[in-house]
Amino acid sequence: xxxxxxxxxxxxxxxxxxxxxxxxxxxxxxxxxxxxxxxxxxxxxxxxxxxxxxxxxxxxxxxxxxxxxxxxxxxxxxxxxxxxxxxxxxxxxxxxxxxxxxxxxxxxxxxxxxxxxxxxxxxxxxxxxxxxxxxxxxxxxxxxxxxxxxxxxxxxxxxxxxxxxxxxxxxxxxxxxxxxxxxxxxxxxxxxxxxxxxxxxxxxxxxxxxxxxxxxxxxxxxxxxxxxxxxxxxxxxxxxxxxxxxxxxxxxxxxxxxxxxxxxxxxxxxxxxxxxxxxxxxxxxxxxxxxxxxxxxxxxxxxxxxxxxxxxxxxxxxxxxxxxxxxxxxxxxxxxxxxxxxxxxxxxxxxxxxxxxxxxxxxxxxxxxxxxxxxxxxxxxxxxxxxxxxxxxxxxxxxxxxxxxxxxxxxxxxxxxxxxxxxxxxxxxxxxxxxxxxxxxxxxxxxxxxxxxxxxxxxxxxxxxxxxxxxxxxxxxxxxxxxxxxxxxxxxxxxxxxxxxxxxxxxxxxxxxxxxxxxxxxxxxxxx
Numbered sequence: 175x176x177x178x179x180x181x182x183x184x185x186x187x188x189x190x191x192x193x194x195x196x197x198x199x200x201x202x203x204x205x206x207x208x209x210x211x212x213x214x215x216x217x218x219x220x221x222x223x224x225x226x227x228x229x230x231x232x233x234x235x236x237x238x239x240x241x242x243x244x245x246x247x248x249x250x251x252x253x254x255x256x257x258x259x260x261x262x263x264x265x266x267x268x269x270x271x272x273x274x275x276x277x278x279x280x281x282x283x284x285x286x287x288x289x290x291x292x293x294x295x296x297x298x299x300x301x302x303x304x305x306x307x308x309x310x311x312x313x314x315x316x317x318x319x320x321x322x323x324x325x326x327x328x329x330x331x332x333x334x335x336x337x338x339x340x341x342x343x344x345x346x347x348x349x350x351x352x353x354x355x356x357x358x359x360x361x362x363x364x365x366x367x368x369x370x371x372x373x374x375x376x377x378x379x380x381x382x383x384x385x386x387x388x389x390x391x392x393x394x395x396x397x398x399x400x401x402x403x404x405x406x407x408x409x410x411x412x413x414x415x416x417x418x419x420x421x422x423x424x425x426x427x428x429x430x431x432x433x434x435x436x437x438x439x440x441x442x443x444x445x446x447x448x449x450x451x452x453x454x455x456x457x458x459x460x461x462x463x464x465x466x467x468x469x470x471x472x473x474x475x476x477x478x479x480x481x482x483x484x485x486x487x488x489x490x491x492x493x494x495x496x497x498x499x500x501x502x503x504x505x506x507x508x509x510x511x512x513x514x515x516x517x518x519x520x521x522x523x524x525x526x527x528x529x530x531x532x533x534x535x536x537x538x539x540x541x542x543x544x545x546x547x548x549x550x551x552x553x554x555x556x557x558x559x560x561x562x563x564x565x566x567x568x569x570x571x572x573x574x575x576x577x578x579x580x581x582x583x584x585x586x587x588x589x590x591x592x593x594x595x596x597x598x599x600x601x602x603x604x605x606x607x608x609x610x611x612x613x614x615x616x617x618x619x620x621x622x623x624x625x626x627x628x629x630x631x632x633x634x635x636x637x638x639x640x641x642x643x644x645x646x647x648x649x650x651x652x653x654x655x656x657x658x659x660x661x662x663x664x665x666x667x668x669x670x671x672x673x674x675x676x677x678x679x680x681x682x683x684x685x686x687x688x689x690x691x692x693x694x695x696x697x698x699x700x701x702x
Contacts, residue, residue, distance in 0.1 A: 194218060198229045198389070202433040204504070205421055207440045207560075209237075210396040213433075214389040220250055220379040229373040233393050233425040234259065236371065240392035240441075243375060247385040253376040257391075260372050271362050278355045281348055288345050292338060299334050302327055370426065392441055396423040400562030401521070402578055404589060406549070407569060409533040409633075413549050413589070417524040417559070419505070424517040434511045436524060438560055439502030503558040527557055534673075535594065535637035539601035539625060545637060547591040554580060554587040566591055597635065598628040604685060617694040620656070621702060622687035629676040639672040643688040644700055650693055657687040 198216035216229055238257040245252065373389060403416040419436045423429070505524045513520050532550040537543070547568070559580040566573050566589075573592035580587060604622035611618055629635055641661075645668040646653050655663060661670040661684070676682050692698045 194225060195228045195230055196387070198231070198387070200427070200429055200432055202435070203429055204435040204437055205396060205398050205419075206437050207399075208397040209392050209394055209440070209442050210423070211390060211392055211441075216387045216389070218385055218387070220247070220377070220383055220385045222379055222382050224253070224376070224378045227375040227377060227387070229375070229387070229389065230260065230370070231427065232257065232371040232373050233427050234369050234371050235394040235425050237392040237394065241373065242390040244388040245385055247383055249380040249383060250385050251378045253378055255373065255375050258372055258374060260370055271359065274355055274359045274362070278352060278359065281352045281355065285345065285348055285352065288341055288348070292341050295334050295337050295341075299331070302331055393425045395425050398422070398436060400560050402562060402564035403567065404549075404564050404576070404591070405567040406531070406591065409547070412531045413529045413551070415527045415529055415557070417526070417557075419522045419524055421513060421520045421522060422517055423513055423515055425515050428515050429511070429513045431510045431512055434507040434522070436505040436507065436522065437502050438558070529554070535597060535635055536640070537599045537627075537637060538640045539599045540641055543599045543601065544593045545597035545599055547594050549589045549591050551587040551589060552585070564589070568592060596630040597637070598630065600626040601641075602626075604687070612694055615693060615695075616691050619690045619701060620687065621690070622657075622685060625672070625684045626681065627674070627676055628681045629678060632678050634675060634677045636673065636675050639674070639684065641670045641686065642668045643670065643686070644668060644690065650696070651698060652691040654689045655686070656689055657685065659684045659686055661686060
């Protein structure tokens with residue numbers, strides 16, 4: 175009896191819980207590099223006691239674990255909040271969709287009628303073809319009758335073919351229009367008839383009153399990438415950088431007139447600090463696993479081998495490493511924006527800076543004889559840049575694209591502004607220093623190069639020339655730098671760097687010479 179009474183009370187409480195569908199609106203969006211935080215506001219008149227509030231039209235790309243709900247009414251308590259898919263949502267009767275459907279149905283009717291006309295003409299053609307043999311059966315025709323029948327066949331056959339060609343010409347534009355209407359209809363159906371979900375709130379109010387709801391949650395299928403415009407009018411002026419965000423979203427819901435924030439953060443990354451596990455060293459044995467079949471069973475034998483292929487068995491414990499949470503920068507967009515859920519690019523300007531810039535030309539004639547204008551940016555870390563592509567404009571013209579990579583530890587950020595064809599660079603072997611001879615059991619090669627820089631500009635320039643000599647990794651190979659000219663030499667990697675000034679219309683010549691000595695019975699590569 176007590177169980178029955180308890181069940182009755184439970185059903186009574188459930189029936190007393192009121193359910194109320196409440197309309198809500200997206201008012202603000204914070205877009206991360208991947209994912210976005212949606213702020214959705216709603217208000218309703220709460221009754222006293224427990225009740226269920228349902229916010230409809232929620233994106234199905236929501237992360238339910240990220241749901242946060244706040245009330246402005248101290249008399250209302252949130253009991254629970256959850257997300258659920260709404261499979262019973264009715265399709266939207268959009269006027270544009272209905273108009274396209276009507277137009278497409280009329281086109282299909284016209285195409286069907288043309289198909290019937292074609293079938294009729296093809297049937298007539300088939301009848302003519304079956305009666306081409308005038309000598310069949312018991313009938314006999316005079317030559318005059320045969321000629322008359324042939325003329326009739328000729329005229330009728332051409333008439334049928336002409337009608338079929340006319341049908342083809344009439345049908346082609348109708349089919350092209352039908353294809354376009356079908357594509358447009360598919361796009362609109364995908365836009366307006368998308369699946370959605372509900373946020374279901376169980377609340378309890380001490381007394382009736384108006385309640386404002388503030389919901390925040392993370393959605394996927396959205397993000398942004400940085401884009402930059404770099405502009406400079408001459409090598410005497412600083413580079414102007416325009417920082418832009420290319421936003422895409424395909425969440426299933428359009429954002430209409432929302433407050434927009436662009437953030438460099440990424441809530442989808444793992445935020446646990448890395449834990450360094452002990453590294454255990456142990457002795458391993460080299461083993462060869464050999465397989466053979468015996469009585470339909472696989473038998474594996476482990477054989478101790480040396481100098482052969484083997485499987486390592488060791489006591490190493492692999493450490494699991496995850497990234498730490500990185501500090502983010504938020505860009506608050508001053509004006510409200512509307513972004514459709516179509517996955518297309520939406521450009522939003524973030525900031526513009528005049529960068530303190532020093533210019534220098536740079537060339538690596540061994541790889542490319544072009545001279546590249548480099549902009550050296552100092553104090554670049556204050557601008558909160560992240561890695562991305564840049565469009566480069568110099569002296570009012572688009573010169574190409576480059577890549578900004580601020581994720582480096584160098585004090586200066588180098589940006590390639592493009593090639594300058596008015597600076598000619600040549601690298602040619604010096605014949606009198608390009609020779610080889612044998613000394614005892616060794617072979618000695620002397621190699622020299624001449625570097626020529628011609629400045630055809632009307633202004634002086636500073637240019638870096640980068641080249642190299644080989645670096646020995648074998649004690650039998652000896653390399654000596656005989657003449658480095660005015661270059662700075664880095665012995666560890668064999669690099670030679672000249673930094674020279676070239677006056678207007680001037681030509682400058684540099685050179686370097688090195689010698690390689692190695693056993694004459696050995697073949698050595700990488701000498702040039």
